[in-house]
Amino acid sequence: MKKIIQLLMVVLVSTSSIFAQSIKTNRPQEPKGPYPYYSEDIHFKNKQAGIHLAGTLTLPKKEGIFPAVILITGSGPQNRNEELAGHKPFLVLSDYLTKNGIAVLRYDDRGTALSEGNFKSATSVDLASDVESAIAYLKTRKEINPKKIGLIGHSEGGLIAPLVATQSKDVAFIVMLGGPGIPGDKILQIQQRLIAEASGVSNKEIKGTEKVNKKIFDLVKKSSNIEQLRIDLRSNLLKFLHENPDFKKPDNMTEDEFIHSQVETYATPWMQYFIRYNPVNTLKKVKIPVLALNGEKDLQITPKENLNAIKKALRKARNKNITIMELPDLNHLFQEADTGAPQEYQKIKQTYSPTALKEILHWLKIQVKP
Structure with missing residues (x-):
């Protein structure tokens, strides 16, 4: 469950980041050479x-x-x-x-x-x-x-x-x-809730995640400078955590680790464009x-x-x-x-x-x- 919650906090459309490891499993549809073309x-x-x-x-x-x-x-x-x-x-x-x-x-x-x-x-x-x-x-x-x-x-x-x-x-x-x-922010909001529900995450945890992500999305949408966005994300997330002491950080992360993970995810040219x-x-x-x-x-x-x-x-x-x-x-x-x-x-x-x-x-x- 902790792994699932962590996934939701760093929610992305990409699945390649979720399953980056090599998995050896039977894939019957995978073609093998020599090919007939x-x-x-x-x-x-x-x-x-x-x-x-x-x-x-x-x-x-x-x-x-x-x-x-x-x-x-x-x-x-x-x-x-x-x-x-x-x-x-x-x-x-x-x-x-x-x-x-x-x-x-x-x-x-x-x-x-x-x-x-x-x-x-x-x-x-x-x-x-x-x-x-x-x-x-x-x-x-x-x-x-x-x-x-x-x-x-x-x-x-x-x-x-x-x-x-x-x-x-x-x-x-x-x-x-x-x-x-x-729009990208709407995709992420819907994606986050549905995957959380399918994964058995409690409604309370889902609402907490939605609250912090809405704040993040708003900051990203308003930002015109990546470095300033990093500063704004860090200060706003720090404020959010202090105002919401019951918020559950994934995998028992420290406050600094959690904030760093969010900043690294959202303060990128790709994410800024997508959102x-x-x-x-x-x-x-x-x-x-x-x-x-x-x-x-x-x-x-x-x-x-x-x-x-x-x-x-x-x-x-x-x-x-x-x-x-x-x-x-x-x-x-x-x-x-x-x-x-x-x-x-x-x-x-x-x-x-x-x-x-x-x-x-x-x-x-x-x-x-x-």
């Missing part, structure tokens, strides 16, 4: 950032011209397979799509695995420029149809894909997998085909609030090619789940629901048909 490890440059990114390009065949998708990971530093909780979702997804005629580019996030750069200093806007560089790279490949390049973003990747689509005319369509449609960002303002400009999928049991990016917001924003854009779907029994990773709580991710053998894979492919086939 062409696979090539590649590098491409983000000229704007001055870094090289490493990834893998898979083609249905070595020769030919194919539609392509770029996979965009969720929040937190992740490798090209989006590896977390002992699963490799992007490896399974890319394998499935490539076997069905679609080229796939997946890559290590900047500063992760074989990619250059500094992930800690990057915001979603910086990560969007990495995607734009991936598009530019695909356009240099004779095997790729430049008019049929799309983006598939999971979680934060579903935030980044629309950003790129509004900046680049080379994006033909986007798929948002558990992507956000409401302030409202996806609706970007989605209202997206006119290309969009597929937005959520799992019914997604506790991190909840389907009701986010899918409704995505649908309304795209309608304001007068987008005529919108598909919005809530898939029964699936969690944030699109696994068949019992509760949807992050603690289940690593226990579930399934990496990707066959239903989700089929829905993604069916929609993509319609978009890329000759």
Whole structure:
């Protein structure tokens, strides 16, 4: 229980930070080589950032011209397979799509695995420029149809894909997998409560956590300087703890340790951008085909609030090619789940629901048909 409470106090959309350790477990969907398609490890440059990114390009065949998708990971530093909780979702997804005629580019996030750069200093806007560089790279490949390049973003990747689509005319369509449609602070508030409830945390503890996080979110939203934000967070958290002596700090942390953990989590460029960002303002400009999928049991990016917001924003854009779907029994990773709580991710053998894979492919086939 203490571990769960600590998770809630440092609540993030990212699951990679929750399950950073290596977990060896049976993953029956994970493909093993040799693959029945062409696979090539590649590098491409983000000229704007001055870094090289490493990834893998898979083609249905070595020769030919194919539609392509770029996979965009969720929040937190992740490798090209989006590896977390002992699963490799992007490896399974890319394998499935490539076997069905679609080229796939997946890559290590900047500063992760074989990619250059500094992930800690990057915001979603910086990560969007990495995607734009991936598009530019695909356009240099004779095997790729430049008019049929799309983006598939999971979680934060579903935030980044629309950003790129509004900046680049080379994006033909986007798929948002558990992507956000409401502001970051609202996402974190809902996520926090639902995960806490699913984990058996008492209502009293939940309310205490909500109280301190609301104060933190307000400070982050008002701040324009990271160093000043660190000072403000520290002084306000210290005041909060003194005014609320019954507040339970996680894992028997000292006061200084608790305050330090919160400051290090929230006084970052990424968190500042995420908490302030409202996806609706970007989605209202997206006119290309969009597929937005959520799992019914997604506790991190909840389907009701986010899918409704995505649908309304795209309608304001007068987008005529919108598909919005809530898939029964699936969690944030699109696994068949019992509760949807992050603690289940690593226990579930399934990496990707066959239903989700089929829905993604069916929609993509319609978009890329000759």
